[in-house]
Amino acid sequence: MEILKKSVVVALLLGIQFVTAQDQKALQDAFSKSYVLETGLKYNEAIESLKNLNANDNYPVQLRLGWLYYQGKRYDESVLAYKKAAALMPASVEALNGLVNPLAAQNKWNDVEQTYLSILKNDTQNSLVNFRLGQIYYNRKDYAKADKYFSTSLNLYPFDYDAMLMSAWNYYFLGKFNEAKELFNRVLLNKPLDTSAKEGLSHIK
Secondary structure (H helix, E strand, C coil): CHHHHHHHHHHHHCCCCCCCHHHHHHHHHHHHHHHHHHHCCCHHHHHHHHHCCCCCCCHHHHHHHHHHHHHCCCHHHHHHHHHHHHHHCCCCHHHHHHHHHHHHHCCCHHHHHHHHHHHHHHCCCCHHHHHHHHHHHHHCCCHHHHHHHHHHHHHHCCCCHHHHHHHHHHHHHHCCHHHHHHHHHHHHHHCCCCHHHHHHHHHCC
């Protein structure tokens, strides 16, 4: 009995739901149907096939609903589904990455920023999230803050085109021309005809 209790506690911590064979069959059928309907761009019908399960406490269902709502441009409902998924699995990076999509579609950039910051609490070395946070601050012309996130992304992927180019321009606007020049030249090793890198170099004497 004690072992059973411990198993239940572990399962709850991992976000695992115990389901009967019948429930599992219903889940598999609903997911399969939703993929077919999604392929046919029938997003609302795909959503209904999953909503009929009444599985508010099921992580895969809520994650899938978040995606389908987003594809169907039902952004508020997509946000709610992704937030449910994130609440069910608090360490989940994928749920928060999914949440960014409907928020960005609604131009809710402050919410996007906070979501990315939440991801970095669990995954500090996430290159893509660091890069996108850098972009947010770069677009706000907060180049000092952008540098922190671009630098992390660039250190992880030193020859990545986007990381190099954005870091180069960010250095340029920070007045760090030597660093900018070095990166613009490195970009041209990756893409020899890149016009943005050539433009950057033309501004540096």
